[in-house]
Amino acid sequence: EAEVAQSPRYKITEKSQAVAFWCDPISGHATLYWYRQILGQGPELLVQFQDESVVDDSQLPKDRFSAERLKGVDSTLKIQPAELGDSAMYLCASGRDRSYNEQFFGPGTRLTVL
Amino acid sequence: SQQGEEDPQALSIQEGENATMNCSYKTSINNLQWYRQNSGRGLVHLILIRSNEREKHSGRLRVTLDTSKKSSSLLITASRAADTASYFCATELTGGGNKLTFGTGTQLKVEL
Numbered sequence: 001e002a003e004v005a006q007s008p009r010y011k012i013t014e015k016s017q018a019v020a021f022w023c024d025p026i027s028g029h030a031t032l033y034w035y036r037q038i039l040g041q042g043p044e045l046l047v048q049f050q051d052e053s054v055v056d057d058s059q060l061p062k063d064r065f066s067a068e069r070l071k072g073v074d075s076t077l078k079i080q081p082a083e084l085g086d087s088a089m090y091l092c093a094s095g096r097d098r099s100y101n102e103q104f105f106g107p108g109t110r111l112t113v114l
Numbered sequence: 115s116q117q118g119e120e121d122p123q124a125l126s127i128q129e130g131e132n133a134t135m136n137c138s139y140k141t142s143i144n145n146l147q148w149y150r151q152n153s154g155r156g157l158v159h160l161i162l163i164r165s166n167e168r169e170k171h172s173g174r175l176r177v178t179l180d181t182s183k184k185s186s187s188l189l190i191t192a193s194r195a196a197d198t199a200s201y202f203c204a205t206e207l208t209g210g211g212n213k214l215t216f217g218t219g220t221q222l223k224v225e226l
Contacts, residue, residue, distance in 0.1 A: 042216030
């Protein structure tokens with residue numbers, strides 16, 4: 001069964017360093033989502049792509065976060081510089097297209113900022 | 115911001131019992147979805163109910179939706195230890211373009 005792949009699974013970094021997360025969605029899925037999940041809370045959407053275009057990045061802290069999906073397939077989320085409050089699980093999800101509602105999630109990247 | 119509030123925050127039951135968790139939301143929706151998350155892992159889609167539906171079943175899962183009260187419930191019948199997980203409701207808002215807004219989650223523990 002096809003799955004969403006994410007790497008790394010765990011990342012420990014120091015404050016003010018740069019970090020990057022990678023996501024490979026299920027083949028053929030047009031929509032891709034990045035979520036941040038703080039411990040004990042539900043995921044919050046950071047950015048949504050339709051193919052290579054950003055559909056919604058209203059909750060993305062653009063002073064330090066950036067996301068790209070250059071060829072409309074895999075995606076990278078970057079944080080520079082990392083802050084203590086960025087410690088969280090970063091989840092990637094994909095969907096077949098905007099008319100199909102179910103999202104398929106990857107295992108996530110657990111980020112710890114020291 | 116979290117659109118949904120789930121109740122209870124935590125639930126502990128014995129294997130074989132039924133588990134019910136509730137979700138309330140604030141604004142008009144296209145659909146409401148339930149997801150399960152095992153500890154430290156990604157989320158798995160369980161079931162979707164559209165705004166014009168009132169009840170839906172999938173295996174041991176039963177979901178209801180009351181749009182007049184802006185609430186939904188998830189019932190898991192004959193629970194198993196493997197059902198131990200966090201359960202989240204997620205709403206797709208009217209005009210929201212596939213964007214899901216997740217609730218705060220219910221932690222379910224099923225004991226042998």
